[in-house]
Amino acid sequence: MASGSSSCHHSSWIHTFWHEMTSFGNDKHKPSLDWKVERKRYSLRQEEGGVLYMRRVKEVEPIHEVISLITEKFQTSFDFIEKKLHIDEKTAVLLYIKTVVNGADLQEFIIKPFFELPTEHHYKSYLTSLPQQQEIKGKEQILDEMTRGSIVIIIQGSLLLLDIKKVHTDSVQQVNLEPTIQGPELALSEDIATNINLIRQRYHKPSLVVEIQEIGGKSNQSLAIIYDSQSVNDAVLEKIKNKITIIKHTPLIQTTAEMQRLLNEKKRSLLPISMLTERTDRIIYNIAGGKVVLLLDGNPVSLIAPAVFFDFMSATEDNYRPFYLTIFNKSLRYLGLIICLTLPALYVAITSYNPEVFRFELALSVSGSRIGVPYPSFIEVLFMLIVMELLIEASIRLPKVIAGTATTVGGLILGTAATEAALTSTIMIIIVSAMAISTFVIPINEMGFAIRIIKYGVLLFATIGGLLGLVLFMLGLFMYMANMDSFGEPYFKLFLQRKTAEIEGDKT
Amino acid sequence: MSRYFYYLTFINTIASLVASMPKILLMNREGGAIVSILISIPLGLVVCYLIGRFYQAFPGKGLPELMDDYIPKFFKILFLLVIGIVWFAAGLLSVITYSFFIKRFLSPNANLIYIVSLILLFIYYGALMKTKNILYVLEIIFVLAAPMILLLISKAFTNNYFEMDFVRESIMHIQNYPNYNAVCAAAFIFWGPANLLIFNRVLKKKQSMTWKSICTIGLVGTIVLLAGYFGPIGMLGFESIGMVVNPGMTTADTMVFRYGIIERVLFVALMFFLTITFASILTHWHVAVEVFKKVVYFKKLRWRKHNLTPHLFLIVFWITSVKVVTYLTEYQLVKYTSYFYNIFPFLLSAMLLVFWVIRRRAKA
Numbered sequence: 048m049a050s051g052s053s054s055c056h057h058s059s060w061i062h063t064f065w066h067e068m069t070s071f072g073n074d075k076h077k078p079s080l081d082w083k084v085e086r087k088r089y090s091l092r093q094e095e096g097g098v099l100y101m102r103r104v105k106e107v108e109p110i111h112e113v114i115s116l117i118t119e120k121f122q123t124s125f126d127f128i129e130k131k132l133h134i135d136e137k138t139a140v141l142l143y144i145k146t147v148v149n150g151a152d153l154q155e156f157i158i159k160p161f162f163e164l165p166t167e168h169h170y171k172s173y174l175t176s177l178p179q180q181q182e183i184k185g186k187e188q189i190l191d192e193m194t195r196g197s198i199v200i201i202i203q204g205s206l207l208l209l210d211i212k213k214v215h216t217d218s219v220q221q222v223n224l225e226p227t228i229q230g231p232e233l234a235l236s237e238d239i240a241t242n243i244n245l246i247r248q249r250y251h252k253p254s255l256v257v258e259i260q261e262i263g264g265k266s267n268q269s270l271a272i273i274y275d276s277q278s279v280n281d282a283v284l285e286k287i288k289n290k291i292t293i294i295k296h297t298p299l300i301q302t303t304a305e306m307q308r309l310l311n312e313k314k315r316s317l318l319p320i321s322m323l324t325e326r327t328d329r330i331i332y333n334i335a336g337g338k339v340v341l342l343l344d345g346n347p348v349s350l351i352a353p354a355v356f357f358d359f360m361s362a363t364e365d366n367y368r369p370f371y372l373t374i375f376n377k378s379l380r381y382l383g384l385i386i387c388l389t390l391p392a393l394y395v396a397i398t399s400y401n402p403e404v405f406r407f408e409l410a411l412s413v414s415g416s417r418i419g420v421p422y423p424s425f426i427e428v429l430f431m432l433i434v435m436e437l438l439i440e441a442s443i444r445l446p447k448v449i450a451g452t453a454t455t456v457g458g459l460i461l462g463t464a465a466t467e468a469a470l471t472s473t474i475m476i477i478i479v480s481a482m483a484i485s486t487f488v489i490p491i492n493e494m495g496f497a498i499r500i501i502k503y504g505v506l507l508f509a510t511i512g513g514l515l516g517l518v519l520f521m522l523g524l525f526m527y528m529a530n531m532d533s534f535g536e537p538y539f540k541l542f543l544q545r546k547t548a549e550i551e552g553d554k555t
Numbered sequence: 556m557s558r559y560f561y562y563l564t565f566i567n568t569i570a571s572l573v574a575s576m577p578k579i580l581l582m583n584r585e586g587g588a589i590v591s592i593l594i595s596i597p598l599g600l601v602v603c604y605l606i607g608r609f610y611q612a613f614p615g616k617g618l619p620e621l622m623d624d625y626i627p628k629f630f631k632i633l634f635l636l637v638i639g640i641v642w643f644a645a646g647l648l649s650v651i652t653y654s655f656f657i658k659r660f661l662s663p664n665a666n667l668i669y670i671v672s673l674i675l676l677f678i679y680y681g682a683l684m685k686t687k688n689i690l691y692v693l694e695i696i697f698v699l700a701a702p703m704i705l706l707l708i709s710k711a712f713t714n715n716y717f718e719m720d721f722v723r724e725s726i727m728h729i730q731n732y733p734n735y736n737a738v739c740a741a742a743f744i745f746w747g748p749a750n751l752l753i754f755n756r757v758l759k760k761k762q763s764m765t766w767k768s769i770c771t772i773g774l775v776g777t778i779v780l781l782a783g784y785f786g787p788i789g790m791l792g793f794e795s796i797g798m799v800v801n802p803g804m805t806t807a808d809t810m811v812f813r814y815g816i817i818e819r820v821l822f823v824a825l826m827f828f829l830t831i832t833f834a835s836i837l838t839h840w841h842v843a844v845e846v847f848k849k850v851v852y853f854k855k856l857r858w859r860k861h862n863l864t865p866h867l868f869l870i871v872f873w874i875t876s877v878k879v880v881t882y883l884t885e886y887q888l889v890k891y892t893s894y895f896y897n898i899f900p901f902l903l904s905a906m907l908l909v910f911w912v913i914r915r916r917a918k919a
Binding site for chain 2: 401511513518523529530537
């Protein structure tokens with residue numbers, strides 16, 4: 048390339064040009080004056096040479112219309128720049144938005160070569176051979192790309208669009224939500240290109256497909272649909288794409304979690320049918336398993352679909368550890384799930400309906416510790432549960448500096464004070480804290496939150512029906528989950544056979 | 556066979572263990588109960604095999620669809636109506652039996668109507684689910700409950716208080732002629748596959764009924780029959796068992812988990828059998844609703860895109876259950892259950908006849 052070798056040689060005149068240009072840029076009104084002249088020239092050319100066509104545009108759009116549209120749209124923004132480059136017979140006009148464009152790239156790839164290459168023709172063919180060049184599909188697309196960091200260059204009466212965006216959000220973050228002891232420590236970034244890069248760098252297969260769509264009627268965020276075309280379930284993929292087309296025009300979709308909610312078929316739902324994750328190893332594992340991954344620009348979280356109930360109970364570390372350790376950890380998690388769901392309800396059912404179920408010593412000590420408690424057991428449980436929920440909610444919302452205080456104060460309430468005031472029994476304290484701990488054993492957050500709510504359903508039915516109500520509600524929960532599906536895949540189906548046999552059995 | 560076939564079969568088998576089956580057998584303990592059991596095993600298995608064989612020829616098709624093609628309409632509607640009523644009755648008897656258990660063993664102060672309504676609240680949701688999803692529910696219930704029930708059965712037989720002498724005494728009565736009531740009650744445990752008349756719709760893969768599957772069903776059925784008959788006799792005594800109303804549950808109440816969190820076996824048994832019975836009611840009423848839908852369907856009874864006909868059936872089921880549960884005594888319940896078991900073979904014979912006609916016409 049000419050620019051690289053001759054840059055030193057021409058350094059002096061570049062410097063003068065720079066000087067000229069900066070003074071030129073500072074004066075805001077000047078370019079628009081110049082612009083009028085420029086536009087006249089274009090219209091003159093148009094009259095001379097007939098209609099000018101944009102590159103690869105199907106419908107004929109005179110360039111000056113596009114340009115006037117751009118200036119009209121961006122006129123009021125302070126960071127919109129129209130810059131004329133001119134030396135000898137060479138002229139080019141640059142249109143861009145200063146704040147989203149990478150200044151170094153602009154200087155290196157666009158401005159410098161203009162002054163180094165001998166003719167407009169050379170410069171144009173240089174630009175069209177740059178990899179950053181984008182295909183022009185229409186007026187709207189040009190405007191849209193400009194807001195993302197593309198630059199419009201008018202040279203020799205044609206319009207070129209080049210991508211030189213500057214991204215500040217591409218730093219890869221530490222794993223925050225799903226920490227593991229072994230396994231990758233870095234999660235995703237907030238920039239979609241970096242995230243795709245992260246995924247591609249960990250899954251080297253030509254069958255990995257990345258489709259880009261735009262989502263959000265106002266924000267026009269990029270959405271990447273990533274899957275392995277060899278192993279993906281086509282029916283599921285089609286379903287997901289259909290759903291995306293349905294939600295496409297929602298004005299604002301800011302987070303992946305919001306998109307997850309919108310992708311849900313039912314308006315009111317409790318259990319998640321797709322999974323949010325920030326771990327790249329989980330993403331790769333799921334892509335290899337034939338699932339579809341959605342990445343939304345500006346979000347360090349990806350969405351995996353479809354997801355069934357048991358996915359939410361697995362941690363990525365399950366694959367890294369010895370067999371028996373994994374079995375132990377998994378059973379611990381399910382135990383936590385059961386404890387969290389049933390323990391408060393069990394307390395109510397046992398103390399109020401059937402104290403004889405457990406050993407009579409326990410029955411005696413429970414009723415002994417309830418001496419002085421003025422309310423029936425379910426109010427006692429509700430009181431403690433709600434205090435605990437408040438504590439959890441407060442520690443999520445509070446700034447980290449104050450959160451410590453809140454938990455200490457809350458801990459005091461949940462600790463001995465409530466018992467000494469005879470508001471709850473001592474056993475209740477143990478139950479609430481055991482339950483609170485076991486809620487956090489569930490590895491995926493959304494499922495943990497859902498379980499947190501379902502627990503109140505169990506409590507309600509244990510209150511009105513004792514042990515019978517408890518068991519029936521659990522059966523009802525099984526039925527509710529079995530009746531759900533995640534993008535056509537059964538949500539609560541046990542996988543007892545080998546995986547291939549299961550999938551075959553499902554298809555037939 | 557598909558594993559879901561076994562769930563359908565075994566849920567029915569285990570649910571019979573706590574229904575009136577043991578009571579009916581034990582009522583005939585000085586009659587021909589043992590011979591009846593011995594006869595019922597081959598009889599039940601043959602019918603089970605025939606049912607399985609028939610449906611394997613038509614993967615993905617339920618009986619109503621097959622009858623559409625090969626059976627005259629008038630007869631079809633009549634037959635389906637009878638099937639629907641019988642399946643509804645099967646579920647009804649389970650609901651009432653279990654409600655009595657709950658009242659007797661778990662919450663004596665509760666109102667029977669309240670107990671029935673609470674159970675039916677969940678059945679109402681379940682019976683309206685998709686057929687395939689019901690199979691998933693059956694699977695999870697079976698996988699959770701079956702090991703526990705196996706443990707309970709083995710506990711009864713390995714117990715120190717299990718007296719072999721009582722069992723020997725009962726075997727002395729082997730020379731008596733079999734009793735029709737006892738044969739029907741015992742053979743019923745093998746007839747879970749009859750539910751395929753609806754559930755075959757979702758078993759779309761080609762099935763094969765082999766000797767292996769028959770042996771498995773035979774083995775499980777035999778264990779359940781022996782446990783249901785000899786367990787109570789060994790624990791409670793050959794003479795005094797006659798005075799017990801619910802032999803299964805009372806036997807469970809004679810045992811303790813010495814190191815368990817829950818000491819009395821009764822409560823564990825009650826909870827796990829509740830899940831199995833629930834699954835059984837769910838299958839029966841789902842079949843009943845689906846069959847009734849083929850008989851009567853009000854196209855205009857709609858509300859927001861949902862047709863309310865199945866809801867109508869379930870509300871009728873609900874009202875009937877509440878009415879019946881207040882009217883029956885425990886003795887009558889056993890008697891009517893026995894009648895049900897006695898009628899069921901006739902229905903099955905008619906069904907086998909229909910199968911035969913369908914197969915002939917399908918081949919032609």
